[in-house]
Amino acid sequence: MDYFPLFCQLKGRACLLVGAGEVAERKARLLLDAGAALTVVALEFTPQFQQWAAEGQLQQVAGEFSADLLDDKWLVIAATDNESLNQQVSQAAEQRRIFCNLVDAPQNASFIMPSIIDRSPLMIAVSSGGNAPVLARLMRERLEAMLPLHLGKLAELAGSLRQRVKQHYSNASTRRRWWEKLFNHQRLAQSLANNDAQQSTDFIEQLFAQPIEDQGEVVLVGAGPGDASLLTLKALQQIQLADVVVYDRLVSDEVLNMVRRDAERIFVGKRAGDHCVPQSQINQILLEQAQRGKRVVRLKGGDPFIFGRGGEELEVLAAAGIGFSVVPGITAASGCAAYSGIPLTHRDYAQSVRFVTGHAKQDGELDWSCLAQDKQTLVFYMGLSQAAEIQRQLSDHGLALTTPVALVENGTSVRQRVVTGELAQLGQLATQVKSPSLIIIGGVVGLRKKLNWFASYPQAD
The missing domain is CATH 1.10.8.210 (Sirohaem synthase, dimerisation domain)
Known part of the structure; x- marks a missing residue:
């Protein structure tokens, strides 16, 4: 350990800052935030220092540094662009056994200033011992985003x-x-x-x-459409706190790799050769795990409230008096469209967007006349096996067979493929992709060639 980590109580205690430039301003803000009784000595002062002095937040001393300014000080910071002066301050402080920080010369300082995450009274400091301040700042930014x-x-x-x-x-x-x-x-x-x-x-x-x-609870977490970087910060926090994670097949391996290592994982999806776990059994798993006092995360692909049956699961938990909360996720429609260069709405092509489940029965349950209206975007979830029927119904209800369509396979992942064509080809195009795939129908699909800024992904047309 090169430096002993220490948090100082400076409220009301006299501190000295030598220098009053832009770098010194950053140090002054930290000292003022800590409540220090701050004296600043310099030949010239920035407008910010003058404002602080006018507000009575600090005392200015115009002139050269002299060692007697260190009398009764608890610590000092030398923040000038004059290396010789900074060394003079350091030596004077050392003689008086006063902790001293030198800007840009940590090897000669008796203390260093870490990067700080301020969640007062919770404080987190990150330091590289002066070796890599940019790395320390980057680490601070990552922690800042997570907390x-x-x-x-x-x-x-x-x-x-x-x-x-x-x-x-x-x-x-x-x-x-x-x-x-x-x-x-x-x-x-x-x-x-x-x-x-x-x-x-x-x-x-x-x-x-x-x-x-007996204080178990369930958190419904949207895992997003596949790309682990699309997890929300809150979702990441929850999966790293979970005792048990109940997940389906639409949750990518990249997302699962971010789950807490010692958490129990329960798969409830459908894989080749396996039957899908019935919804009633999933409900019972969530209930039983929570009743054991576990913190359960129900991890769902996309958003749990968009064709994820999240509402049904919460009804069961609510009836049993189990606490629950919901963390929304980026739904497949939004993620797949964005990664394919397809805006879901556009002033010239679509004034509305409709999310439709392809699992609906073929007995007229869907209002096809409304779905076949012009100037809107249709996004069919789980519609691959019904693609030919979707094509027929929309055509029969008046939607032009030349309407652009796109099928997005493994959307947002490095395995993403996009196949485009017209409504007249939808049934045939569906045979060229595999599940999970999303179907997007509407004039906005025609913008893909112009707006496909994710061309680096392996995609096919």
């Missing part, structure tokens, strides 16, 4: 509950499990993010009232 903004509120809430939890649970392991439930409680997190104090209080009381082992 919800409400974490600070959650940390404050935890602080207010510590004594109560200690009194309520005498056993240390039980307390730890209770805290895990608190920090992983998705509905509580949402109520904190929404500043809903009453709902947050209700969830806390429920956690105290229920036995620890």
